[in-house]
Amino acid sequence: MEYPLTQMEFEQMFSNEQLCMEYLIGLRWREGYVCMECGNHQYWLLSRRRISCRKCKSQMSITQGTIFEQSNKPLSLWYRTIWLMVSQKSGVSAVSVQNIMGFGSYQTAWTWLHKLRKLTVSPDRERLKGKVEIDETLLGGYKEGKRGRGAEGKNLIAIAVEIFEKGTGRVRLNIIPNAKRSSLKRFIENNIEAGSEIITDGWKSYLGIEGYTHTVVEKESSHGEENLLPNAHRVASLLKRWLLGTHQNYITGNKTQNYLDEFVFRYNRRKSASRGLLFQRVMEQAVNHKPIKYSEIINKNQISGKN
């Protein structure tokens, strides 16, 4: 499927609502539209995002069952917001989206971005493998206070990062309730392929997790903690810089996982040559993901070791 490579191409591809609908149809029916009633391939586009079979005249909404279903806003606005989110190196804040899209309310922009963040996790993504460094960090401070207990109002984040001969591979970030063995074990099993080599510091909760080769790096008196697990530490720093830079740290407790998911999406595709491909990934998820209710964004408690 074709995707835009540049801002210019994006503008041309999605210059009106009809083009946006055609693109959505292409994503929904990869082999071309097929009428559910009669199997015919020819269609008419009607108003209000409806499609009609040319033969039997049966109709359906092309956004039904997608994350666009409940939105009255034009698809072109959604596409532009997705494009903004993926084409900017550091993403985009709700305030920027509100200003650029001309939304009357901040809440609309904020809600859209949270919905889109939920699309950054592919349901069939593969677990990390090979050598994987694991550590935890508190958002709001690096390992201050007693380990294993989250500080008040802070999120404890588990970090896993693949280590290559040169540089790093993919990462995973999850909020965990505490740094006990059960929490870390669940994070590791959910995110790292069995048989991989996990590299951690000497924290007791990591000991005795089965199914992995375990390398413990010990603290050396001459080095600070930062040198112990440099890759995980670097990811933690990048995450915090990103939250501070793009979002002014304006994140609230149970939404944090959404931000982590967006960060992981960006990090794992940092070498991708084309932002357009990222646009297409999010669009594919948008079409395949069931509608997300506002109440799901507001209430969902996402603090768990699950993905």
Ligand SMILES: [Zn+2]
């Ligand atoms: Zn038909």
